[in-house]
Structures are given as C-alpha cells and as structure tokens.
Amino acid sequence: MNVPTMADMMAQGKQPEVLFWVGAAGSYDDRAKKISRAFVKILHQANVDFAVLGTEESSTGDAAKRAGNEFLFQMQAMMNIEVLNGYEIKKIVTCDPHSFNTLKNEYPGLGGKYEVFHHTQFIQNLISEGRLKIDDTTLKGKRVTFHDPCYLGRANDVYESPRNLIKRLGVNLTEMKRHKSTALCCGAGGAQMFKDAEKGDKEINVLRTEDALETKPNIIATGCPYCNTMMTDGIKFKEKESEVLVKDIAELIAEANNL
Amino acid sequence: MQYLPNIFFALALALGLGFFAMNIRKLSRNIKLGKDVNRKDRKSERLKNMMMIALGQSKMVKRPFSGFLHIIVYVGFIIINIEVLEIIIDGLFGTHRVFQGLLGDGFYGFLIGTFEVLAALVFVAVVIFWLRRNVSNIKRFLSKEMKGWPKNDGNNILYFEMVLMTLFLVMNAADPIFQQAGIGNPISQFIVPLFDGFSPEAIHMIERSAWWVHILGILVFLNYLYYSKHLHILLAFPNTYFANLNPKGQFNNLESVTNEVKLMMDPDADPYAMPAEGAEETVPEKFGASDVTDLNWVQLLNAYTCTECGRCTSSCPANLTGKELSPRKIMMDTRDRIEEVGRNIDANKGTFVDDGKQLLNDYISPEELWACTSCNACVEECPVNIDPLSIILDMRRYLVMEESAAPQELNMMMTNIENNGAPWQYNQQDRLNWVNEE
Numbered sequence: 283m284n285v286p287t288m289a290d291m292m293a294q295g296k297q298p299e300v301l302f303w304v305g306a307a308g309s310y311d312d313r314a315k316k317i318s319r320a321f322v323k324i325l326h327q328a329n330v331d332f333a334v335l336g337t338e339e340s341s342t343g344d345a346a347k348r349a350g351n352e353f354l355f356q357m358q359a360m361m362n363i364e365v366l367n368g369y370e371i372k373k374i375v376t377c378d379p380h381s382f383n384t385l386k387n388e389y390p391g392l393g394g395k396y397e398v399f400h401h402t403q404f405i406q407n408l409i410s411e412g413r414l415k416i417d418d419t420t421l422k423g424k425r426v427t428f429h430d431p432c433y434l435g436r437a438n439d440v441y442e443s444p445r446n447l448i449k450r451l452g453v454n455l456t457e458m459k460r461h462k463s464t465a466l467c468c469g470a471g472g473a474q475m476f477k478d479a480e481k482g483d484k485e486i487n488v489l490r491t492e493d494a495l496e497t498k499p500n501i502i503a504t505g506c507p508y509c510n511t512m513m514t515d516g517i518k519f520k521e522k523e524s525e526v527l528v529k530d531i532a533e534l535i536a537e538a539n540n541l
Numbered sequence: 542m543q544y545l546p547n548i549f550f551a552l553a554l555a556l557g558l559g560f561f562a563m564n565i566r567k568l569s570r571n572i573k574l575g576k577d578v579n580r581k582d583r584k585s586e587r588l589k590n591m592m593m594i595a596l597g598q599s600k601m602v603k604r605p606f607s608g609f610l611h612i613i614v615y616v617g618f619i620i621i622n623i624e625v626l627e628i629i630i631d632g633l634f635g636t637h638r639v640f641q642g643l644l645g646d647g648f649y650g651f652l653i654g655t656f657e658v659l660a661a662l663v664f665v666a667v668v669i670f671w672l673r674r675n676v677s678n679i680k681r682f683l684s685k686e687m688k689g690w691p692k693n694d695g696n697n698i699l700y701f702e703m704v705l706m707t708l709f710l711v712m713n714a715a716d717p718i719f720q721q722a723g724i725g726n727p728i729s730q731f732i733v734p735l736f737d738g739f740s741p742e743a744i745h746m747i748e749r750s751a752w753w754v755h756i757l758g759i760l761v762f763l764n765y766l767y768y769s770k771h772l773h774i775l776l777a778f779p780n781t782y783f784a785n786l787n788p789k790g791q792f793n794n795l796e797s798v799t800n801e802v803k804l805m806m807d808p809d810a811d812p813y814a815m816p817a818e819g820a821e822e823t824v825p826e827k828f829g830a831s832d833v834t835d836l837n838w839v840q841l842l843n844a845y846t847c848t849e850c851g852r853c854t855s856s857c858p859a860n861l862t863g864k865e866l867s868p869r870k871i872m873m874d875t876r877d878r879i880e881e882v883g884r885n886i887d888a889n890k891g892t893f894v895d896d897g898k899q900l901l902n903d904y905i906s907p908e909e910l911w912a913c914t915s916c917n918a919c920v921e922e923c924p925v926n927i928d929p930l931s932i933i934l935d936m937r938r939y940l941v942m943e944e945s946a947a948p949q950e951l952n953m954m955m956t957n958i959e960n961n962g963a964p965w966q967y968n969q970q971d972r973l974n975w976v977n978e979e
Contacts, residue, residue, distance in 0.1 A: 283976050283977065283979065285973070285976045287973070304975070305971075306962075306963040306964055308966070308975070309963070309967075309972045309973070309974075309975055310963055310965055310967045310971070310975075311965075315975035315978060319975065319976075319978075319979060320976050322976075334973070336973040337969055337970055337972045337973060339962075340962030340963075340969070341958045341962050341963055341964065343958070345954060345958070345964050346954075346955055346958055347792060348792070348915050348934070348937075349937065349941060349951045349954070349955065350829065350934065350937030350938040350939075350940055350941035350942065350947065351938075351941045351942065351955050352794070352795045352798045352828065352829075352938055352942065353798055353801070353802065353942060354955055354958060354959060356794065356795075356798050356799055356802040357805070357806070357959075358962075359800055360802060360803070361806075366558055373919060383788075383790040383791070384813045386788075387787070387788050387790055387791035388791055388792065388794060391794045392794060392799065395952060406870060432790075432914070432915075432916040432917060432918075433790050433848075436789055436790075436916065436917040436918065436920075436921050437600075437788060437789050437790025437791075437917055438788050438789075438790050439788070445783035459553070463921050463967065464856065464918075464921075466856075466858055466861070466918070466923075467858040467916035467918065467967065469858060469914060470914070471914040471915050471916050472913050472914040472916070473915075473951055473954065474727065474914050475964075476951060476953075476964055477862070477911075477948050477950035477951050477954075478950065479862075479912070480859070480864045480865065480908055480911060480912040481861070481863075481864070481865075481908075482862045482863035482864040482912075483862060483863030484861075484862040484863060486858045486859070486862050489858070489861060489862055490858075494627055495884070527628030
C-alpha cells in the first residue's frame with residue numbers, strides 16, 4: 283500500500299493536497315489500523331494527493347488534556363505544531379474525532395492553524411466534487427444504525443456528513459432512540475479508554491450497545507476508532523458477534539466499492 | 542389614621558425590596574470571587590442566545606411535556622406580574638383597581654380575564670409538577686442529592702405558586718363591584734358562590750385579606766429566591782448571555798501552562814538564569830481548581846443559576862450506569878461551597894478566614910471527577926446553558942498537576958505519551974507499520 287510521508291514529499295519538493303493525521307489508535311490498534319487502511323484505499327480511488335507524518339507524528343495530547351494534564355497536552359501540541367508548520371501543512375483529515383477536535387479547536391490558540399476535516403466530511407466533499415462514487419448495490423438492504431461519536435457530534439455539531447454517506451450505501455439507516463445531540467457516549471471519552479470505570483452497576487458501552495441492538499441492526503456504523511472498540515466489546519459481551527458487525531463508515535465504503 | 546394601610550404598605554414594600562437588594566449585592570459579590578474570564582466578546586451572538594434560550598425557552602421544549610408545562614408557568618408568571626404593578630399603585634395611594642379607570646372597562650376586563658385564565662392554568666401546571674416530583678416515579682427527582690432541603694425547596698416553590706394563584710382568584714371573587722361589572726372574571730365567577738350568605742363586611746374582609754396576603758406573599762417569595770434553586774427565574778438571562786460560545790469540544794488552553802511550556806521548549810532559555818526582579822514574591826499560579834475561588838465567575842454564576850431540574854444527570858452516561866457522578870450535584874456542591882465562603886467573609890468582616898475546607902474532597906470526591914467521559918451530554922441538555930464539565934475538568938487539572946493524583950492507569954497512559962508519543966507502550970518507530978500489515 284502506497285502511503286507517502288511528508289519527509290518523502292519534501293525530498294521530492296512536493297506539497298500534498300492534504301495531510302492524513304492517522305492518530306495513535308489508527309497507527310497502533312489492530313482494529314483501528316484496518317480503518318486507516320480502508321480510508322487510504324478510498325483516498326487512492328479518488329486520486330487524492332495525500333501524505334502522512336509517519337514516525338514524525340505524535341499523540342495530539344487529547345487524552346492527556348481530558349485527564350487534566352495540561353502540561354503534557356501543551357508539550358505535545360507545541361511539538362506537533364512545530365512539525366506541521368515546518369511542513370507548511372494547510373489541510374488535515376483524520377478518522378479520529380478526538381484528534382479532529384483537538385487539532386481544529388485547541389491547536390489554533392497555540393499557533394497551529396489548519397483546516398481540519400473528519401474523514402466523513404472529507405469523503406463527502408470528494409463525492410460532491412465528483413471525485414468519488416459510492417456503489418449502492420453491494421450493501422443494499424442491510425439495516426445500519428449509526429453511533430454518533432461525542433467529539434464529532436455534540437462537541438462539533440457534525441451530525442449530517444456520516445449520515446449522508448451511510449444513505450449513499452443504499453442501506454436502511456435506522457436511528458437509535460438516543461441519537462445526534464442526545465446520543466449516549468460509548469464510554470471511552472475523557473481518557474476513560476485507558477482506565478477501568480468507577481464502581482457502578484453497568485458498563486457504559488453495554489448500555490450503548492443495548493441502544494443499538496434495539497434497532498435490530500446488521501451493522502453498527504461508527505466514525506471513531508475508540509467508539510469502534512467500545513461497541514465491538516459491547517457486542518461481544520452481548521454475544522451477538524455472529525449477527526451484528528461493528529464497522530467504521532470508511533470500511534463500509536471501501537467494502538461497497540470492492541476496494 | 543386612614544393613611545395607616547398606605548404607610549404600612551410602603552414600609553412592607555421598602556423592606557421587601559431592600560432586603561432583596563441586599564441579598565443581590567451579596568450574590569454579586571460572591572460571583573465576583575471567581576476568576577476573570579472574558580465573556581464580553583461576540584455581543585450579538587450572546588444576545589441571540591439569551592433571547593432564544595432564556596426568553597424563548599428553546600431548550601426547555603426539547604422535553605415536550607415538562608417543557609410545555611414550564612412555558613405555561615413562565616408566561617403566566619411574567620404576565621400576571623403586570624397585575625402586581627396595579628397592586629403596588631393601589632397599595633401606595635389607597636386607590637382600588639386604578640387601571641380600570643385608566644384603561645377603560647373593555648381593555649381592563651380583557652387583561653384581568655387573561656390573568657385569571659393564566660392563573661388557573663398555572664395552578665393546574667403546578668399541581669402536575671408537584672405530582673411529578675412527589676408521586677410519579679421520575680428518577681431524576683429521586684436521586685441522592687435531592688433528599689432533604691433540595692426536595693423541600695422544590696415543593697415550597699410549588700406551594701408558593703399554588704397559594705399566590707389562589708389568592709389572586711379569591712381576591713377577584715370577593716370583590717362584589719368587580720363581579721357585578723361582569724368583566725374579566727372568567728374563572729373567579731365560579732368561586733363567588735362559595736361566599737353565598739356571607740355578610741358584605743365578611744366578603745370585604747376576605748377580599749382585603751386575600752389582597753394583602755397576595756402582595757406580602759409576593760414580597761416573601763421574592764426574598765425566598767436567594768435561598769432557593771428558584772433564582773433561575775432571574776439568572777437564566779445573564780447565564781445564557783455569558784455562556785460559552787465556542788464548540789463544546791474545545792477546552793480552554795491554560796495560559797499559565799503555555800508560558801511554562803514555551804520556556805521549557807525554548808533552546809535559548811538559560812536554566813540557571815537568576816529569577817527576574819520581584820519574581821520570588823509572586824506566588825506561582827495554582828493549576829486547576831480545588832476550591833470555588835479557583836473557578837471563574839461564569840462557573841459560579843452557573844452554580845447560582847442551576848434550578849436542579851436534573852436533565853443533565855438523567856443524560857449523563859456515568860450516572861445512568863450507576864456511578865457516583867451527577868453533574869447536577871457538581872453544580873449544587875459548587876453553590877453550597879460558594880455560599881459557605883460568602884458567609885465566612887460576612888462573619889469575618891470582609892475577609893475569608895481559612896476554614897480548612899474546600900470544594901474538592903469536602904464536597905466533590907475524586908471518584909465523581911474520574912467517572913466523567915467528557916461527552917458533553919450534560920452541557921447539551923441544560924436548558925440554561927450551564928457547563929458542569931468545565932468544573933470537572935478544572936478539578937481534574939488540580940488533581941493531576943498539583944497533586945499528581947491521577948488513577949494509576951492514567952499515569953501509565955501519560956507516561957507513555959511522554960516517552961513514545963502514544964497512550965500505549967509502542968515504539969515511535971513502528972508508527973507507520975500499519976501500512977504494510979494486510
């Protein structure tokens with residue numbers, strides 16, 4: 283798979299159209315790596331001239347900031363901004379709503395001003411520019427429900443671009459009772475991903491999985507690698523792995539287009 | 542002698558308003574104990590928010606049933622208060638229904654008729670609210686933090702409103718001249734038969750008593766506000782005006798940290814440099830919040846504005862799954878503590894004397910703070926744009942940066958970010974391996 287780095291680009295004196303910010307999950311987590319690869323396939327199909335930072339990419343500091351470690355966050359942010367500004371990056375796309383939120387909202391105040399897109403927004407633009415088509419026959423008739431990531435939805439009011447893409451797949455989009463601004467968190471945000479939950483009577487991801495299962499879906503679509511992990515675990519807990527798939531929208535598009 | 546009631550009325554009015562003004566000054570002093578935060582920008586957006594959310598109740602109706610009932614009580618409250626103006630003029634100058642002469646029978650009848658219908662609707666809505674709080678099994682009214690005073694406070698407000706609305710209608714019903722005119726009595730005419738066989742003097746007594754208890758009740762209610770969650774009827778307006786306008790996911794970058802990080806990363810900085818003149822005397826700024834005075838004034842205004850409806854808590858994923866965290870409790874604790882600090886200042890001639898307590902631990906436990914997923918559901922739900930999440934984050938900042946008291950797993954996550962740029966322990970050099978793993 284051809285994934286050029288900014289260093290390669292620089293050596294050839296080229297500036298890509300967009301930087302793909304892969305994020306820690308997309309780089310290291312086995313499940314999330316598949317999302318990164320699916321998205322790259324889509325970028326290739328649409329002939330998007332992109333690059334990644336590769337080993338020069340580092341944590342955005344999102345999890346550290348939400349855990350309360352503003353020092354670590356700002357150190358990470360300033361290091362990343364130095365790299366990004368060094369490469370004169372103007373446009374960034376990422377599959378991770380947490381990176382999306384941090385890069386878009388929290389980096390500008392520290393000197394990192396970029397146009398930042400969530401991959402669902404970016405793919406939607408590719409479609410409206412006529413650079414990409416989604417085959418609406420492959421997944422036709424499947425029942426799909428979409429779990430809104432908090433850091434895409436409530437945090438940044440992006441509700442429509444993931445839904446528009448799902449509708450283009452030719453599937454039946456069925457909404458959960460709690461959706462869009464009232465969507466329930468998957469339980470991973472605010473650095474919860476990296477710790478056990480406090481004492482309670484239930485895991486949040488199980489409650490959210492129950493919301494999803496009420497819609498009797500074939501597929502639970504997500505737009506966040508952390509939500510993906512939480513929902514996948516929830517489905518396993520409910521012993522529904524054989525009936526219900528958890529997939530990122532990028533994976534569904536790659537599958538629909540036989541990439 | 543004939544001026545005695547007027548003098549008594551003027552005194553009662555002055556006392557009621559004066560005591561209220563005194564408490565408002567205290568309230569404003571307490572809010573100003575918070576740190577500064579700039580909310581003077583983007584005035585037109587702020588005004589629009591206030592008009593839509595506070596005046597227009599746009600977020601209330603997201604839960605249609607309680608939202609609809611609330612609009613009845615809200616509209617009723619505002620419109621019926623026009624009548625209070627007449628009562629005040631009558632009380633001060635010894636007139637009776639002064640607006641009737643000024644406005645003419647037709648318009649006056651229309652006004653009072655409208656008030657009567659609203660009063661009846663408010664009464665019904667308030668009864669339903671009472672049933673929801675006390676009979677229906679609505680979880681958000683039964684939470685732990687709603688025991689004792691908060692529960693009584695909620696009911697007291699409803700009783701106040703029931704009594705005030707009843708008095709208004711009785712006052713009209715026991716006014717024979719008003720009833721004979723037959724204008725503006727669509728509801729009170731049905732109360733009149735209750736007084737059948739009463740002497741004119743007795744009916745006049747009832748009318749005067751209802752009139753007096755009604756206006757005195759309003760003055761008492763006005764002064765009850767400061768001690769009650771009901772302050773929202775006033776503070777919802779400034780609270781929505783000064784609320785955060787940035788995307789909800791954007792958390793502020795601490796400036797004090799920025800300065801230190803810049804210094805750390807500056808290759809030209811001399812680590813052995815003498816501190817600047819006078820630097821020793823300046824106390825380094827505390828990171829995050831352990832007490833209410835570490836919060837900003839908007840967060841304190843939020844606490845006074847909270848009416849404890851619990852929509853935040855009923856949408857909080859941590860609370861829904863049985864964790865200790867309740868965003869409403871965060872706001873209630875903040876208010877209780879700032880009140881305690883305020884009383885301390887009053888008792889010690891204007892200065893705060895350390896009482897060995899703080900918001901952290903004495904009111905809000907780390908367990909509550911660490912249960913938050915920062916999902917913004919509470920912020921989204923609040924009908925008056927209160928932001929409990931910002932307080933949770935500021936207190937986490939204190940725990941981590943001042944006390945190094947994060948849960949062990951989070952410390953490991955942060956160490957990993959520091960060492961290898963990812964929350965997990967992977968080699969930075971393997972960051973691009975995903976490309977060739979198919």
